[in-house]
Amino acid sequence: MRLVPLALLTTLSLLGGCSIVDVQQDRQPSRAGGDVVTPALKDVERFWLANFGSVADGAKFVPVQGGKFPYSESDPPPACGGQQSSYEPNAFYCPPDDFIAWDAQQLIPELQETYGELLVGFVMAHEYGHAIQARIGPENQPTVVLEQQADCYAGAWLADVLAGKSSAFKNVTPAQLDDTVAGMLSLRDQPGTSAQAEGAHGNAFDRIRALQDGVDEGVTTCAGYRARNLPVTEVPFTTREDAESGGNLAYDEAVSALADDAQKYWQRTFPRLAGQDWADLPIQPFRSGEPPDCPQPDASAEGAAFYCPDGDFVAFDTTRLGPALHERIGDFAIGMLLGDLFARAAQTRRGEPTRTEQGQLVVDCLAGSWTNDLLTRDSKEGLTLSPGDLDEAVQALLAFGRNADGDGPTAFDRIGAFREGTLKGLRACTN
Numbered sequence: 001m002r003l004v005p006l007a008l009l010t011t012l013s014l015l016g017g018c019s020i021v022d023v024q025q026d027r028q029p030s031r032a033g034g035d036v037v038t039p040a041l042k043d044v045e046r047f048w049l050a051n052f053g054s055v056a057d058g059a060k061f062v063p064v065q066g067g068k069f070p071y072s073e074s075d076p077p078p079a080c081g082g083q084q085s086s087y088e089p090n091a092f093y094c095p096p097d098d099f100i101a102w103d104a105q106q107l108i109p110e111l112q113e114t115y116g117e118l119l120v121g122f123v124m125a126h127e128y129g130h131a132i133q134a135r136i137g138p139e140n141q142p143t144v145v146l147e148q149q150a151d152c153y154a155g156a157w158l159a160d161v162l163a164g165k166s167s168a169f170k171n172v173t174p175a176q177l178d179d180t181v182a183g184m185l186s187l188r189d190q191p192g193t194s195a196q197a198e199g200a201h202g203n204a205f206d207r208i209r210a211l212q213d214g215v216d217e218g219v220t221t222c223a224g225y226r227a228r229n230l231p232v233t234e235v236p237f238t239t240r241e242d243a244e245s246g247g248n249l250a251y252d253e254a255v256s257a258l259a260d261d262a263q264k265y266w267q268r269t270f271p272r273l274a275g276q277d278w279a280d281l282p283i284q285p286f287r288s289g290e291p292p293d294c295p296q297p298d299a300s301a302e303g304a305a306f307y308c309p310d311g312d313f314v315a316f317d318t319t320r321l322g323p324a325l326h327e328r329i330g331d332f333a334i335g336m337l338l339g340d341l342f343a344r345a346a347q348t349r350r351g352e353p354t355r356t357e358q359g360q361l362v363v364d365c366l367a368g369s370w371t372n373d374l375l376t377r378d379s380k381e382g383l384t385l386s387p388g389d390l391d392e393a394v395q396a397l398l399a400f401g402r403n404a405d406g407d408g409p410t411a412f413d414r415i416g417a418f419r420e421g422t423l424k425g426l427r428a429c430t431n
Contacts, residue, residue: 036121037070048132065098068099081094091126119184121169129152129154138221142192149222152222153222178205178412181412203387210225262335262338274350278349291315294311301316335374336393355410356410365417368428371393399412
């Protein structure tokens with residue numbers, strides 16, 4: 001299995017930050033997006049005024065000196081380092097001239113309309129992260145390190161917003177946070193991009209990991225990012241056939257192969273987790289609207305998939321849910337669905353909850369532990385992950401894990417738990 005998604009979201013080249021870009025004075029922001037960007041940038045500067053010294057040996061924070069520039073096709077961005085650039089729907093920081101510029105015609109309005117104002121704030125916080133790098137380093141690092149460090153700095157700003165310290169973004173809801181994560185999916189590199197490629201930003205899995213590092217651990221962790229310690233999962237395709245297929249197995253083959261692999265994984269690992277053998281878990285396919293009887297289903301995907309504790313089986317809609325996941329996201333969306341169902345069974349069989357907030361996060365971590373096995377095994381050992389698979393998992397979790405009611409973990413939290421299992425394996429889920 002070499003897996004890659006059919007992207008649902010248009011990839012935008014927007015967190016450039018690396019284009020080298022001169023200025024004399026700030027332009028007045030255009031109406032398109034200016035009402036969001038200006039307060040966002042002021043808020044990011046407020047954050048760095050309070051936090052810069054902690055990563056700069058107590059030095060005083062100096063805001064960008066070259067200006068802040070909205071641009072459009074008719075009013076292009078200023079030259080950066082003497083090089084005039086053409087119009088692109090982008091946002092960037094110019095190191096030689098110390099300014100930030102953004103497309104106020106297309107990019108910012110589209111992000112704001114599709115994903116909300118908080119993502120616009122994140123984009124500005126990311127670009128300001130590049131300004132921080134220009135002030136304190138690091139130097140001589142691959143582009144992917146610098147880009148993910150900027151994501152991490154933006155995450156640290158986001159944590160400050162979530163703590164209620166921002167005057168520009170107040171009372172952020174779980175839905176707004178999840179919309180921001182969804183927007184990050186549109187900012188990823190195309191599957192199969194090498195992390196060593198010039199201009200690489202990282203796949204969605206790695207970029208969201210960097211964002212979550214900033215939220216959870218703050219600017220000092222971000223400042224420590226280097227090539228030697230950054231867990232980059234982005235890899236290129238290894239064969240032409242894999243690249244041409246996008247790494248996707250056909251639907252029926254994906255269901256069969258992934259279910260068989262999940263069964264074998266839990267046969268190997270469940271004794272270590274629970275001190276007992278794993279009994280094969282039956283999988284019951286059903287037609288949409290005709291689920292098998294189950295008194296109290298432990299549901300996923302809004303009830304279109306579930307683990308049945310009374311009958312000790314899992315079931316999912318194979319006429320609508322399964323094919324839609326495969327077509328719209330990719331074959332490892334099926335893997336994420338099966339991983340969730342098998343993890344619910346494993347958690348229940350060992351006598352632990354799945355329907356509490358913490359129980360759900362353990363389920364996500366356990367699903368990640370199987371993903372870790374797929375990610376780290378030798379390619380000769382059967383199924384392995386392809387470029388794009390981890391992004392498919394994030395997309396699927398975002399689809400399954402939206403929390404508009406605020407009565408459970410957000411997709412942001414669930415992706416974090418899944419990431420722990422994926423990067424650290426089963427041990428991360430039992431601590």
